[in-house]
Amino acid sequence: MHVPIKTGLCSYGHSGYVFHAPFIHLHPGFEFTAIVERSKRLAQQRFPDVKVYSSVAEMIEDKSLQLIVVNTPNSTHYEYSKAALMAGKHVIVEKPFTVNTAEGEELIKLAKEKNLMIIVYQNRRYDSDFKIIRRVVEEGLVGDVLEAEFHYDRFKEELSYKKHKEVAQSGTGVLYDLGSHLIDQALQLFGVPKAVFGDVRIIRKDSVVDDYFELILYYDNLRVRLKSSYLVREALPAYILHGRRGSFIKSKSDIQEALLLKGLLPEGADWGAEAPHEWGLLHSEIDGEVVKKYLPSTNGNYMDFYNGVYAALAEGKPNPVTPEQGLDVIRVIEAGFKSSAEGVVVKL
Template sequence: MDKIIRTGVCSYGMSGQIFHVPFIHVHPGFEFTAVVERSKHLAQEKYPNVKVYTSVEDMLQDKSLDLIVINTPNYTHFDYVKAALEAGKNVIVEKPFTVTTAEGEALIALAKSKGLFMSVFQNRRYDSDFKITRQVVQSGQLGDILEAEIHYDRFKEELSYKKHKEVGGPGTGSLYDLGAHIIDQALLLFGMPQQLWADIRIIRKDSIVDDYFELVLFYEHLRVRLKCSYLVREPMPSYQIHGRIGSFIKTKADIQETMLQRGLMPGSLDWGVEGQHEWGLLHTEKDGKIIKQYLPSPKGNYLEYYDEVYNALVKGADNPVPAAESLRIITVIEAAFKSSKEGKVVQL
């Protein structure tokens, strides 16, 4: 590699252990150099050469670091990204980018003024299920898209062991958490809507944060529904796309998270390959002939994100997820809360 990107990770919880460090570790262009762990030294058990700091502030003083991964609770993103940029570090920040659009705009301006790289880790762009859905939509095989529905459902009455997700306050709840993924996917597929309507609720017995939402995004000739519930025992298809000449139906099936939780490293045999029983159904027509077939998905691979980050930092390639793209998600989230509170359609 032309250059090694020495990387510090701000937390070694699930996000660090599962979604970031394995990819940083196996990528030849990155070095897992430093991590913040306030009491435990779990990272050193698996990665003996990593430096351990007890605070983000201390880690930011490490002059050897080129890149900081901000993977701390949502409400801390603004302060930690700002501190990292002011310390002269390039930044990857977990979704959601920030809690408010004002915070996001301030960080974008700061990064620009410092000439620093800032990208948002929207990893679900690199899931196998979304990859095939995006391919089908872009292929034109469905004709003009008229209706789409994207689900991200779970079945879990009990509260999360991650206390910061259940205490309420800025940036908590299902819309900021899972909604940030499927809003991003809708915007990638169809662009920004003109209007939206939202219903955001609390449905678990002991919850104080939203754990159910339905958003309807209004486009000129298209309606997109985004839905999430924590109490769906039998899930609906995750992607239902209907066009003038055809439909595509797809389950949520990316297996990378399961493989990572089993301790497998990216690049292992059959990494990110869906089982045939999860293939998406394409039902359309071509040249007057009805086509009904199951389509294999491309491999899911979050390592592609780090490939693109490396090429952006070292070779001047495009940022894979510019902060301005993820700022649109926060704009939609803020409008959704306004719509749900006021019970009306909101202009964007």
């Protein structure tokens, strides 16, 4: 094992507490060295060895740090990632990678010049529900996929207590937030589409940011529909695949976030295991026989992301989520907004 990678975390809000700190702390390839907390010392209570800084700029100046995790509001991703790269640090930046393609292109160019790595945090690739979807597609269990529909819905009329999420500026709203997950998953399965249609709306009473969207991604023989709404009390299945030989239907059921919110650490063989009643339904034809059965999901585990980061930084393995992939997501988001505003299908 190499010397652990000294890592600094830019925030200890929801994402820091749930998605990053527990994994950096447990992974033997990383040393959870520093964090930014302006007033509270919550991280230090849980991780006593971590050094607390009062600002991101101050932490980035720490010469001992090799990796900075940018898990701050979307509008700051470009600024903090650029500062970390300029200081000679590798960067993990949460989705969305940036709020526009120009910022993303600049960061990619800078990282290459500095011989540093940017890794985009796309944790939903490591959800149990998406893992089984990937398996169904890659193993051709429904034949050639002709139609796919992915949902990420909530029921929440009230505005978020996170004030930065409810400000009308580039990078806020559900298409940048939950849409980044759905688009990344679609691109992982099917590649970059030829064109995009978007319908992006505001439906909550007091909202000034989009909280509803529907995107249609156009491929040669495939249409992918991505939908999210904050006013869905009775949720539809999260994943629907229809292919030449059959269908697969699956709920959104990864349990990791709920466990992490309770303060549990991602340990043990049963971490991220789905309950059998959440398994997806396969109705297809396999080896000439029609089958209708529930498929067990593989356990979800966000540690797989950090395993990939460590392998890339310490062992020269491929970047698990490249900034180019992050940029493709932004291109689809921008096309979705343009399509919605102009009422046209936008070619990519």
